[in-house]
Amino acid sequence: MSAVLKPKPKAIVCDGNEAAAWAVSLARVDMVAVYPITPQSSLVEYLAKFVADGKLNAEIVDVEGEHSVLSVLHGGALAGARTYTGTCGPGLAFMFEPYLRTPGLRMPMVMSIVTRDTLTPQSVWGGHQDAMSVREVGWIQLYCETVQEVLDTTIMAYKVTEHRDVMLPVNVCHDGNYLSYGAARVELPSQEEVDAFLPPPSVNWHAALDPSRPMAVDPLTGGSGGPGPAMFVRYRKGQCSGMQHALAAIEAAHEDWARIVGRRHAPLVESYRMDDAEVALVTLGSMTGAGKDAVDEARSRGVRVGLVKVKTYRPFPVQAIAKALSGVKAVGVVDRSVSFGWNSGPLYQDVIGALQIAARRPAAMSFIGGLAGADITTDHFGRVIERVQALTQDGQVGETVWLNERD
């Protein structure tokens, strides 16, 4: 019997925005740049308060807009700083120019997207449309289900982003309203545990703005030949390769976290009651809780239904999804955003793409719910399960179903 007693973890009650701020403090971030936007505002308020209270030993830069938020962090990172910020919706749209540049610079960084539906119609409410609109820009995107997962994932994200084989920025997405303001019991890891998990910052070994090792950062590529398009192509290929390496880095980070802190989250996808499932729901973010409840309820009636939660959305875990869904007959993918070009949800597109390599290709239908802060309830999920069950009978993949159309 071990003589060493593990100290009892410190538990607090907080919302997702405060949980993210705690994670930033524990990750010993050097620099945060802040600008408020609903529903992220309380997050930057917590950061400012933590700095003022001495809980967070970071340089805080209060800038005049999101474009500068990310630009300040670009400068900080190129000088070697571990950096953090958070934004959403219109703020994310405004920072798009430097946002686009961040992965190209192979710049490690963590930014929360406190997801919000995009304009217009005017809306300050939750939805994944903001994060989804930037899904193909080159950032890693991790979606959280719970407040605890927000805290843990934000710390783990630093291990992923600064991994030498990855060197790509990470968005930790947590749902506006539901996770940003929803309070829950959260276990705070100790600083010692986080220090054991997370090595010191390793940010600008590859590209730096430092007079002690002068270099030109991001010069113009040439017009032709070796230093031109060919270099550009190799660079792009390297970015994609970094994204693929991220899958393993995310799994390793979750494994390390479980080993040191004792809490295990599924790194890429989580399979819930999938063992003998005939139909499956696929979910993203905080809706998953209601989805699991609906699965439990249906199971109690003998329906063989399970749920697959996507945690890592970019890079898309194609193999893991295909594996998780290859045993079912039909799949219902519930999106909290819209793919305008496909008249479906974007996750649905990704899932049916991944199923192309599945051993057995189940039929799949797209469901869209939770836009502009609408609640996706167990009843909604019940309807989804019913519709997907019908799919196993008739194989008729119908039009996309809009869940909150008549709520």
Place this chain on the structure above:
Amino acid sequence: MGAYNTISFKPEHCNGCNACMTACATAKTGSADIANSRIQIVADGDAFELAMCRQCGDPKCVSNCPAAALDKDAGNGVIDWDGSKCVNCLLCTVGCAYGGIVYNAAAGHVVKCDTCDGDPACVKACERGALKYLTTAHIYNEVGDLEDLFVPGLAGCQGCNTELIMRHAMRRIGPDTVLATPPGCIPGMGSVGYNGLTGTKVPVFHPLLTNTASMLTGIKRHYKRQGREVNAVALAGDGGASDVGFQSLSGAAERGEQILFICVDNEGYMNTGMQRSSCTPFGAWTSTTPVGERGAGKTQDAKNLPVIMMMHNCEYVATASTAFMEDLYDKLDKAIAASKRGFAYLHIYSPCTTGWRFPSQENIEVARKAVEANFVLLWEFNPRDGLQLTRDVDQPLSIADYLKALGKYRHLSEDQVAHIQATVEKNVSFIKGLAEGRHPAMAQAMSGRA
């Protein structure tokens, strides 16, 4: 060998009044007889030429002298004549091509200019500014040995003023610097590099056109946090500063970030093909304010960016011109020092031979005319002393002469010239008012950080 101060002569400003000769003769002999003057203005038709010692670097008078009576003083560059050694052979006068050392019958020996120990009487007597005593030599002596932090052979246009500004500024700022050069002529000529090569010897990067001051903020803050003294410097065009980059510039200035932001104002987007910016003056042709049946150049006045920056109550704000290098270097030094305390903004006017359409060899003259016509005003500001003009604005040259020198104004109507003239006068009155504290509300607004 160092550089020396010197007397310059601009014949186009001379009217042959002889005041310089009278002053020299009086200073050197006590009589006003211009025959005894060491400076001689010689009429040549309608024009005038100067016969005077040039204090040559390789003086033939000295090498011709068999008695070692002439010697160039290494300290001030003046060629001294020693009467105790002179044998009156006059071989020196044969060596001089400038009529700078001549036999003077009244004195009984050769005489020459000794620059009155650095305070020449002739210059003080010249009311038309044809004679000037140039004291810029100290700049060369102070910075000439400092390393040029750009590589040779940047691909600027022939006669580019901006390249001069870049080289002068960075030489002075020094190597412990991170340099931001947002898209424009400055990186366009190769400072950030191309084909895998860099054009700068300090860390350099392309910010976005929009975020120069913000990226520098992050860099500077992190080095400060680490206790490292690193200069955060921008060399940005007027478009990147006054238009799309203005928000981040304003934000950094408001926060008092310790940044030196140099705006190189060539009055438009010259690198991308000479499009209009908000710093483009009224009436100017650009590729987006073309001249045609209906178009007659830009229809709005230029945004006065340095004044706007001053209203941020920056640690230091100044305007400068490469035609006035002592003034420019003085401001550069102050701006560098101020950037250790807060935000320093330097607005340097940079005539663009390609975009403004004038011959490349006239660049500095165009810059000079802009200042002399009050089109460009030279001033500086700090929160303690407020705004000060650093050059007199009371006797401007004609604005029409300045405009005529530039192809981009070739189409101007009389009304347009009158508008520009009025704008210049309004601006002079406004800036003078600020300098003299005639705008109490603004003076109050600028008086120290609350």
